[in-house]
Amino acid sequence: MFCFQCQQTAHNTGCDGKVGVCGKKADTAVYQDELIGALIALANAAENGSSTEKTDMLILKGLFTTITNVNFNNVTIKQLTEEIHIERNRINSQKFDDYDMKKLWNDHEDIRSLKSLILFGIKGMAAYAYHAQALGKTDSEVTSFFYKALRAIGSENDPEKLLGLVLETGNVNLKCMALLDAANTDAYGDPVPTEVPLTIEKGPFIVVSGHDLHDMKLLLEQTKDKGVNIYTHSEMLPAHGYPKLKAYPQLKGNFGTGWQNQQTEFHNIPAPILFTTNCIMPVRQSYCDRVFTTSIVSYPELVHIGDDKDFTPVIEKAIECGGYDEDREMTGMNGGHTVTTGFAHNAVLSNAEKIISLVKEGRIKHFFLIGGCDGASPSRSYYSDFARLTPPDSLILTLACGKYRINDMDLGTIDGIPRILDCGQCNDAYSAIKIALALAEAFDCGVNDLPLTLVLSWYEQKAVCILLTLLSLGIKNIYLGPTLPAFVSKGVLDVLVDKFQLTPISTPEEDIKRILG
Numbered sequence: 001m002f003c004f005q006c007q008q009t010a011h012n013t014g015c016d017g018k019v020g021v022c023g024k025k026a027d028t029a030v031y032q033d034e035l036i037g038a039l040i041a042l043a044n045a046a047e048n049g050s051s052t053e054k055t056d057m058l059i060l061k062g063l064f065t066t067i068t069n070v071n072f073n074n075v076t077i078k079q080l081t082e083e084i085h086i087e088r089n090r091i092n093s094q095k096f097d098d099y100d101m102k103k104l105w106n107d108h109e110d111i112r113s114l115k116s117l118i119l120f121g122i123k124g125m126a127a128y129a130y131h132a133q134a135l136g137k138t139d140s141e142v143t144s145f146f147y148k149a150l151r152a153i154g155s156e157n158d159p160e161k162l163l164g165l166v167l168e169t170g171n172v173n174l175k176c177m178a179l180l181d182a183a184n185t186d187a188y189g190d191p192v193p194t195e196v197p198l199t200i201e202k203g204p205f206i207v208v209s210g211h212d213l214h215d216m217k218l219l220l221e222q223t224k225d226k227g228v229n230i231y232t233h234s235e236m237l238p239a240h241g242y243p244k245l246k247a248y249p250q251l252k253g254n255f256g257t258g259w260q261n262q263q264t265e266f267h268n269i270p271a272p273i274l275f276t277t278n279c280i281m282p283v284r285q286s287y288c289d290r291v292f293t294t295s296i297v298s299y300p301e302l303v304h305i306g307d308d309k310d311f312t313p314v315i316e317k318a319i320e321c322g323g324y325d326e327d328r329e330m331t332g333m334n335g336g337h338t339v340t341t342g343f344a345h346n347a348v349l350s351n352a353e354k355i356i357s358l359v360k361e362g363r364i365k366h367f368f369l370i371g372g373c374d375g376a377s378p379s380r381s382y383y384s385d386f387a388r389l390t391p392p393d394s395l396i397l398t399l400a401c402g403k404y405r406i407n408d409m410d411l412g413t414i415d416g417i418p419r420i421l422d423c424g425q426c427n428d429a430y431s432a433i434k435i436a437l438a439l440a441e442a443f444d445c446g447v448n449d450l451p452l453t454l455v456l457s458w459y460e461q462k463a464v465c466i467l468l469t470l471l472s473l474g475i476k477n478i479y480l481g482p483t484l485p486a487f488v489s490k491g492v493l494d495v496l497v498d499k500f501q502l503t504p505i506s507t508p509e510e511d512i513k514r515i516l517g
């Protein structure tokens, strides 16, 4: 096997043994490569314009399936590859061979690096497009870019053209995140600031993980008046901010912290866990009979809730497990008892005038975006240490699962505005971008001239497409950690540093000094 698509890749060079650091086995990695090779052939077969909505859906599913911590199941991966072959033959009677991914992994390191940025970027974007599609929103520019990018991975070898496509991936992903933002807010309303308890009330409950708000809504509907409470986990936390989701009284609070702690946090849990997307980790014996998957998530021998979205087995399991006998007080990573979410673009920008006058009065001197994915590496304590060191006259925007390192900290308020503002899931980077652009407009300057610093943590491929979006917007001086991606070659890194001053994190003390100095 060879895989180097995520931050925890072995030795920061690549997983190439019998099993990857994430638990993905060598044969699964090979089947995932074959799936991507089949998608490239499908994109080639569709070049004459013969693709249909079914083809588009297979492209999204195929890319999403190969994201880190989504699918560990050889059977469903092979089934999907077979469906892709059938579709390729259906839309074009000419013969199109699958692309051999070994060609890519063995290519010149700069070409491999540029194509990896495109491939991993469109994997992340496919997840966002899939969620938007579940709510009935598609965008032809976003859809057709998947085909264009896949074809280029199979055949383009001009580094300049590939670099252009890397930035185009970021640009199209901005449209895709806007599409998902519109889908979520049209369906469930604009998020409002909401304090979320971390205490688990006694009685039956279900823990819902992942990003899919549509699945969350369906489960809330199906648990109405059933005496079963619902708790969010990891990236599902922002669900609490959406008016049409928070209206369900059984949506009680949040369970646990970032995805990487699930094996300890789910140990002997008296409740089922539903994974709607990544990040699922290899399931331990002490809770394996209580884990359910749906949508693209797949794991051998777990019960999968199919497209009919009948969550009865999950609800029955919750009743059977019974939950805790007494309310169970839990805390966040810093000992806090609640966390707050719901500061998406609408909520923050409705306070824009106040924020602008606080800046003018010198009471807010700097904005930080400290966010992105979490992960197991001990060096990720950088982000909590960094947040603690930020001066009291600064505001911190946060998003994605990396927020759990800071979201229960009490960093106080500035004139009633909490110093930590949770914009939402990773795709809600769109909100952070909207906020930054609005501030730049108010101060009549460019985003790079604002007293704003982005301090990002990355883990999997959604973070890749978000980083590309930020670069495509010309945002400079981004601090990135905990390590730089293994798939970025020295030559490509030099270009990114030269063009965008992309900066690897050092220590919180040094970085803060450099930023504010």
Ligand code: FSO
Binding pocket: 234, 235, 259, 278, 279, 372, 373, 374, 400, 401, 402, 425, 426, 427, 459, 460, 461, 462, 463
């Ligand atoms: Fe995290 Fe996992 Fe949202 Fe990712 S739960 S790591 S970037 O899937 O997608 O932030």
Ligand code: SF4
Binding pocket: 003, 004, 005, 006, 007, 008, 009, 010, 014, 015, 019, 020, 021, 022, 023, 024, 029, 068, 069
């Ligand atoms: Fe290794 Fe990450 Fe690939 Fe898993 S997804 S095999 S940890 S590089």
